[in-house]
Amino acid sequence: MHPAFSVIFLTTLIGAGQGLFLAMVTGQLYAIARFLPVQADQFYAVGSLVALILLVAGLASSFFHLGRPERAWRAAAKWRTxxxxxxxxxLPIVMALVFGYGVAHWMGWTQPLFRVGESLQVDATLLLGLLGTLASFALFVCTAMIYAGVKFLQEWHTPLTVVNFTFLGAASGFMLAAAYSAYIGNPLVTFFGTWAVILTLVGLVSRLAHLSRNAHLKRKSSVQTAIGVRHTAVVQKAQGATGGSFNTREFFHGQSESTVGTVRLVFLVLVFPVPILLIGAAYVTASPTLPILAFVAQYLGLMAERWSFFAEARHPQNLYYQSVA
Known part of the structure; x- marks a missing residue:
């Protein structure tokens, strides 16, 4: 498949935004449980603002992939299927809840609305945070299932697609939370960084499993089945046209196998070992810069990972377009 950069930015930006919001809510829950020191409301408000900016930027980038952006609202019409x-x-529900969560913290709306048990007091920030968490996980599933639900693209049609989108997005968000904490001199760098490393390692296992699965796929279609000829030595010499078309542009990446392999190696390095090593070095040196570099490296790697994800998929129609006369 052709990796459209608008979709690459969409999936990576909203993933980081969702992950950062989840990091903010996780930090608040740990503080409520007294495992972490309580942070000022402005800490959560600014973090939510950054998450919202990422979500809006991701949504805006998606419009560049539309032929008729003014009709984008119609995309919601088929929600049943x-x-x-x-x-x-x-996505707008998540954005609204992130916005509400940030505003509630900024305005100091922390008066208890009701009590659960003897000690848990539920205020507006906690309620919005929990609702936003559920919506964020639902958004991860929806985004990933756009691709995992396409049965004839065997590389995508697996639960590992949903797992990868979820864990890699959450990892980048927690890495950004560590970078944000380091930038403002907040002591939660270690907390967010540790969670970022854990999520990154889980994402590594999941992504390697996905790569291994795709490398051993048994193709359901071949040139023989595509044209209904059972001969074992069918070779396509021409596609019947003298130039490219929509089909050759949109359903094939147009790059060599060596390029695809190089991009795969780049993302495996940038997404996983580099940020983990940088975060580990930040623990030792207490550097405020290394967590920021860790997030930048991982995000660049995620862009390469998402490019590779799209390029991996082999559309069956390419059986008819293997060569240009």
């Missing part, structure tokens, strides 16, 4: 429609509906 389309994961894309569900994503279009859930």
């Amino acid at each position: 389309s994961w894309l429609s569900r994503e279009v509906i859930v």
Whole structure:
């Protein structure tokens, strides 16, 4: 498949935004449980603002992939059957809850609304945070299922697609939370960094499993089945046209196998070992810069990972377009 950069930015930006919001809510829950020191409301408010900016930027980038952007609202019409429609509906809900969570902290709306048990006091920030957490996980599923639900693209049609989108997005968000904490001199760098490393390692296992699965796929279609000829030595010499077309542009990346392999190696290095080593070095040196570099490296790697993810998929229609006369 052709990796459209608008979709690459969409999936990586909203993933980091969701992950950062989840990091903020996780920090608040740990503080409520007294495992972490309580942070000022402005800490959560600014973090939510950054998450919201990433979500808006991701949404804006998606419009560059539309032929008729003014009709984008129609994408929500098929919510009963389309994961894309569900994503279009859930994304604004997540944005609204992130916005509400940030505003509630900024305005100091921390008076208890009700009590659960003897000690847990639920205020507006906690309620919005929990609702936003559920919506964020729903958005991860919706976004990933747009691709995992395509049965004829065997590389995508696996639960590992959903797992990868979720853990890699959460890892980048927690890495950003560590970078944000380091930038403002907050002591939660270690907390967020540790969670970022854990999520990154889980993402590594999941992504390697995905790569291994795709490397051993048994193709359901061949040139023989595509044209209905059983001969064992069928070779396509021409596609019947003298130039490219929509099909050759949109359903094939147009790069050599060596380029695809290089991009795969780049993301395996930048997404996983580099940020982990940088975060580990930050623990030792107490550097405020290394966590920021860790996030930048990982995000660049995630862009390469998402490019590789799209390029991995072999559309069956390419059986008809293997060569240009």
